[in-house]
Amino acid sequence: MPAQKPTYQPDTEQPLLRQTGIGLRPPHHEALLEIRPAEIGWLEIHAETYMGGGAARHALEQLRAIWPVSVHGTGLGLGSAELPDAVHLERLATLVERTEPVLVSEHLAWSSLSGFYFNDLLPLPYTTESLDIVCRNVDVVQTWLKRPILIETPSTYLRFRDSQIAEADFLGRLAARTGCGILCDVNNIYVSSVNHVGLEAAPAVAEAYLDSLPPTAVHEIHIGGHSEVPADGRSMLVDDHGALVAEPVWRLYASAVQRFPHAATLLEWDSNLPPLQHLVAEAEHATRRRADALAASDDSRNDPERSSDERAA
Numbered sequence: 001m002p003a004q005k006p007t008y009q010p011d012t013e014q015p016l017l018r019q020t021g022i023g024l025r026p027p028h029h030e031a032l033l034e035i036r037p038a039e040i041g042w043l044e045i046h047a048e049t050y051m052g053g054g055a056a057r058h059a060l061e062q063l064r065a066i067w068p069v070s071v072h073g074t075g076l077g078l079g080s081a082e083l084p085d086a087v088h089l090e091r092l093a094t095l096v097e098r099t100e101p102v103l104v105s106e107h108l109a110w111s112s113l114s115g116f117y118f119n120d121l122l123p124l125p126y127t128t129e130s131l132d133i134v135c136r137n138v139d140v141v142q143t144w145l146k147r148p149i150l151i152e153t154p155s156t157y158l159r160f161r162d163s164q165i166a167e168a169d170f171l172g173r174l175a176a177r178t179g180c181g182i183l184c185d186v187n188n189i190y191v192s193s194v195n196h197v198g199l200e201a202a203p204a205v206a207e208a209y210l211d212s213l214p215p216t217a218v219h220e221i222h223i224g225g226h227s228e229v230p231a232d233g234r235s236m237l238v239d240d241h242g243a244l245v246a247e248p249v250w251r252l253y254a255s256a257v258q259r260f261p262h263a264a265t266l267l268e269w270d271s272n273l274p275p276l277q278h279l280v281a282e283a284e285h286a287t288r289r290r291a292d293a294l295a296a297s298d299d300s301r302n303d304p305e306r307s308s309d310e311r312a313a
């Protein structure tokens, strides 16, 4: 009999749902320990930053005694044709064992080939063949870690002619086959939509993407800022996590919260890192937007006639 797949069970009482979390970045270690902002619900670490010892490891030990922590990996290369690197996987397993995170997540990307490592999260075509490969790699990781992981919706800047499966469907099939969950990054979905179909059509395409995700598989939502850059005579969006969350992304976030009310929210900020209090204010704003979205969802359930009128308006 095949071994039972690990699967996520939504926990509606989990404290992660009460407040927004923030990405933990080393320049904020000291301020977080000193101020201990009560508006922050949890912290998410980049796995590779905390795999070693030293000051980062020491700070993490103190911080995890205050907040729940999740581990977000960037280096497994689950889209690589090769198996995940055993040394890297062992380091990740050790970090997970020590940190006891509430969630573990990774990217739908590849970053190495025949011993060459690229410092980037590279995209993959969505085919039945690549799905088999990613499923195999996710199975390996989940077996190694002895727990399910979440796979993040990527931001993309090109599409492959060979792709046969829509990205959201690819992630849904991955979740169904491996028991993994999905991390829905609404900024990434918006960025990809604008890059592929343009500013005007992007909101509808992004909403359709959310519609295609299996709701019970989504356990975390990422929000973050992006920037606009010129490319080949047109504008492209880059998910550099270096600004406030843009208004169209907030609107998409509200839709995601209504579709996935059991998913915890995490604010990412990487470039142009502001002082901690700026992050705390943006996280608080997200907590309010989440509550507003859920209240609006309840209102429309309680008054279906009003909501159908509003839809027709």
Ligand SMILES: [Fe+2]
Binding pocket: 152, 185, 188, 222, 268
């Ligand atoms: Fe993200």
